[in-house]
Amino acid sequence: MKVLVAVKRVVDYNVKVRPKADGSDVDTANVKMSINPFCEIAVEEAVRLKEKGVVSEIVAVSMGPKQSQEQIRTALALGADRGILVETDDELQPLAVAKCLKAIVDKEEPQLVIMGKQSIDGDNNQTGQMLGALTGMGQGTFASEVNVDGEAVKVTREIDGGLQTVELKLPAIVTTDLRLNEPRYASLPNIMKAKKKPLDTTNPGELGVDITPRTKTLKVEPPAERQAGVKVADVAELVEKLKNEAKVI
Amino acid sequence: MSILVIAEHDNAELKGATLNTIAAAKAIGGDIDLLVAGESCGAVGEAAAKVDGVSKVLVADNAAYGHQLAENVAKLVADLGKDYSHILAPATTTGKNMLPRAAALLDVQPISDIIAVESADTFKRPIYAGNVVATVQSSDPIKVISVRTTAFDAVSTEGGSAAVESVDIADDAGVSSFVGEELAQSDRPELTSAKVVISGGRGMQNGDNFEILYKVADKLGAAVGASRAAVDAGFVPNDMQVGQTGKIVAPDLYIAVGISGAIQHLAGMKDSKVIVAINKDEEAPIFSVADYGLVADLFDAVPELETKL
Numbered sequence: 001m002k003v004l005v006a007v008k009r010v011v012d013y014n015v016k017v018r019p020k021a022d023g024s025d026v027d028t029a030n031v032k033m034s035i036n037p038f039c040e041i042a043v044e045e046a047v048r049l050k051e052k053g054v055v056s057e058i059v060a061v062s063m064g065p066k067q068s069q070e071q072i073r074t075a076l077a078l079g080a081d082r083g084i085l086v087e088t089d090d091e092l093q094p095l096a097v098a099k100c101l102k103a104i105v106d107k108e109e110p111q112l113v114i115m116g117k118q119s120i121d122g123d124n125n126q127t128g129q130m131l132g133a134l135t136g137m138g139q140g141t142f143a144s145e146v147n148v149d150g151e152a153v154k155v156t157r158e159i160d161g162g163l164q165t166v167e168l169k170l171p172a173i174v175t176t177d178l179r180l181n182e183p184r185y186a187s188l189p190n191i192m193k194a195k196k197k198p199l200d201t202t203n204p205g206e207l208g209v210d211i212t213p214r215t216k217t218l219k220v221e222p223p224a225e226r227q228a229g230v231k232v233a234d235v236a237e238l239v240e241k242l243k244n245e246a247k248v249i
Numbered sequence: 250m251s252i253l254v255i256a257e258h259d260n261a262e263l264k265g266a267t268l269n270t271i272a273a274a275k276a277i278g279g280d281i282d283l284l285v286a287g288e289s290c291g292a293v294g295e296a297a298a299k300v301d302g303v304s305k306v307l308v309a310d311n312a313a314y315g316h317q318l319a320e321n322v323a324k325l326v327a328d329l330g331k332d333y334s335h336i337l338a339p340a341t342t343t344g345k346n347m348l349p350r351a352a353a354l355l356d357v358q359p360i361s362d363i364i365a366v367e368s369a370d371t372f373k374r375p376i377y378a379g380n381v382v383a384t385v386q387s388s389d390p391i392k393v394i395s396v397r398t399t400a401f402d403a404v405s406t407e408g409g410s411a412a413v414e415s416v417d418i419a420d421d422a423g424v425s426s427f428v429g430e431e432l433a434q435s436d437r438p439e440l441t442s443a444k445v446v447i448s449g450g451r452g453m454q455n456g457d458n459f460e461i462l463y464k465v466a467d468k469l470g471a472a473v474g475a476s477r478a479a480v481d482a483g484f485v486p487n488d489m490q491v492g493q494t495g496k497i498v499a500p501d502l503y504i505a506v507g508i509s510g511a512i513q514h515l516a517g518m519k520d521s522k523v524i525v526a527i528n529k530d531e532e533a534p535i536f537s538v539a540d541y542g543l544v545a546d547l548f549d550a551v552p553e554l555e556t557k558l
Contacts, residue, residue, distance in 0.1 A: 011377070013512075013513070016380060016512060017377045017380055017381060018380075018381075018387070019381055026376075026381055038500050044286070044451065047400065063504075093358050094358065094359075095348070095352075095353065095357070097354075098353060117494075120377070120493070121376065121377055122348075123362065123375065123376050123377070123378070123493070124351035124359075125345050125359045125361055125363065126350070126352070126361060127349075127350035127360055128324075129346065129347075129348075129350040129353070129394065130350065130352065130353035131353075132319070132320070132350050133323060133349075133350040133351070133352075133353035133354045134353055136422070136424070137424065138422070138424035139346070139425075141349065142317070142342060142346070152318060154260070154428060157342075157482055158342070158487055158488070159342045159343070159430070159488075160341050160342045160343070160441075160481065160496070161430075161432040161488060162430065162431050162432040162486065162488050162489060163430060163431045163432075163487075164316075164427075164429075164430040164431075164432045165428040165430065166318065166426065166427055166428055166431050167425065167426050167428050168424060168425045169423075169424045169425070172424070175526070177494070178481075178494055179376070179480075179481070179487060190433075190512075205444075208427070213316035213358075214357065214358035214387065215358050215360065215385045215386060215388065215389075216385065216386045216388065216389055217383050217384070217385050217386065218371065218384040218386055219384045220382065220383045220384075221381070221384075222381065222382070223380070223381070226519065226524075226530075226538050227541075228540055229524070229536070229538075229539045229540040230539055230541060230542070231531075231542045231543070231544065232541050232542065232543050234545075235543065235545075235550055235553040235554050235557055236557060237558045238525065238543050238554070239554065240542055242523070242525070242541070243469070243503070246502070246523045246540065246541070247471060248445070248501045248502040248522065248523050249349050249445070249558070
C-alpha cells in the first residue's frame with residue numbers, strides 16, 4: 001500500500017528563538033532549520049512499514065517556501081520514494097495545510113497518512129486531526145505503536161492517564177508521538193541517491209485551495225522573566241527557606 | 250455571545266480540567282453551556298449542573314461517545330457548535346484529539362492552548378516551546394479554542410443550578426473503534442492539578458531510585474513527574490512526563506531532581522510558583538529558573554530532605 005508522510009521545515013529544536021525587537025514575529029533570519037522532530041518519527045515509521053513489506057511506496061510532502069525541498073530531500077534520504085512540494089511564500093495556518101493535504105490525498109489515494117503530532121514552532125497539534133475531518137478518515141493521534149492488520153490499523157495512543165488502543169479502518173491517519181520509534185540517520189550514499197529521486201512541485205492555487213489566514217498574530221513577546229534565584233548551602237537551609245521564606249510547605 | 254464548553258470526564262466523574270476551562274469561558278463572557286458526551290454519563294451531567302457559572306448542561310448519552318472517539322464526538326460538537334460564538338475544550342489529550350477535528354468540520358482555524366483571554370476574539374498562547382508568547386486574533390465566526398488549564402483558576406463545583414437537557418444525536422462515523430486501555434495506577438494526586446510536584450530526570454539512574462522521590466512526595470502530598478530522559482530510559486511510564494510534549498504543570502512548588510533543564514522540559518513547568526533544583530552540576534540550565542538551587546548529589550540530598558520534612 002501507499003503511505004503519505006507530511007514533513008515540516010522548522011527552526012531546529014536546539015535553537016532558542018527570540019521575538020524581533022518590534023514584536024512583529026520571531027526572529028528566524030540566519031537560524032538553523034531542520035525537519036520537525038515528530039515528522040522525522042513519521043518518516044521512520046513509514047520506512048519501517050516498508051521494510052516489513054506492508055508498504056510499497058512512500059510519498060513525502062511538504063508545504064512552504066522553496067527551501068522546504070531540503071526537508072523533503074532528507075525524507076527521501078531516509079527512505080521515502082518521491083516527494084511533493086506545495087510551494088508558497090505566504091503564511092500557511094494548519095487549516096490551510098490540512099486542505100492542501102486533502103487535495104493531495106484525493107489525488108494520490110494513500111492507504112495511510114503519517115504525520116507528526118505537532119510542529120515545535122507553532123505547537124498547534126491540529127493538522128492531522130483536521131485532515132481527518134476533511135477526508136472523513138479515522139485518526140490515531142499521539143501514536144506510540146502502529147500495527148497494520150489487513151484492512152485496519154491498530155494504533156496505541158499516549159493519553160493523559162496512560163495508553164489507549166483504537167482500531168481504524170483504512171485509509172486512516174496516524175500522528176506520531178515521541179516514543180513511536182527512534183529515527184535513523186541518513187547515510188551519505190543515501191543522501192546522494194536522494195538527489196536523484198523525483199520531487200514534484202505544485203502550489204496551493206493549482207490544488208484549488210484558499211490559504212487566506214484566519215487568525216492574525218498581533219504581537220509576539222518573550223514570556224515573563226523569572227526572578228533570579230539563590231543557591232542554598234544545604235538541605236537544612238532549603239527546608240528553612242521553603243517553610244519561612246517561600247511558605248510553600 | 251454564547252459559549253459551548255466540552256466537559257472532560259470518564260463517564261463517572263467530571264474532571265478538574267473542565268473547571269479551569271469554564272473559568273476561561275467566564276473571562277470571555279456570555280452564557281456558558283456545558284456538553285457532556287459519553288455513555289451512561291448521567292451522574293456527570295448532574296454534577297456539571299451544580300458547577301458555578303454554567304447556564305445549561307447538554308447530555309449526549311450514547312454508546313458512540315463512550316470512549317470519546319474523536320471521529321464521533323467531533324461530529325457532535327460541530328453539529329451543536331454551529332449556534333455558538335465560542336467552543337472551548339481543555340488542552341488535554343482528549344481535547345487536543347477532538348477539537349481540531351470539530352473545527353475543520355466547521356471550517357474554522359482553531360486556537361490551541363490559550364493562556365490568557367484579551368477579548369472575545371483575541372487570545373495569548375505560547376509558541377516555540379514556551380519561549381515566545383503570541384497574541385492572536387481570530388477572524389472566524391466561531392472561535393474554537395483549547396485552554397491551558399494551569400493558566401486559569403478552577404471555578405467552584407458548587408453554587409450553580411443549570412438545567413440539564415438531553416441531546417438526541419448519535420453520530421457514529423463507523424471508521425474507528427475502541428480496543429482497550431492501560432491506565433497507570435496511582436494514589437498520589439494527579440500531576441496536572443497537584444499543589445506540589447517532585448520530578449526526577451536522567452540523574453535518577455534507574456526506576457527503583459524513584460522510590461526516594463515517592464517518599465518525599467508522600468510527605469508533601471505531592472505528585473511525581475519526570476523528564477523525557479527518565480521516561481525514554483524506561484525509569485517511569487510516559488504519563489509522568491512533564492514538558493512541551495508531556496504534561497504542563499504549574500504547582501505552588503516544583504522540585505526538579507537530577508534534571509538538567511532542557512528548553513522542552515522548562516516549557517512544561519516554568520510557570521510553577523516556586524522552583525527548587527537539586528543537581529550536582531552547578532552549570533545545569535535548571536538553575537537559571539530555580540528560585541532555590543542546591544548543588545549536591547541527589548542520593549544524599551533527597552533522603553536528607555525527606556527526614557527534615
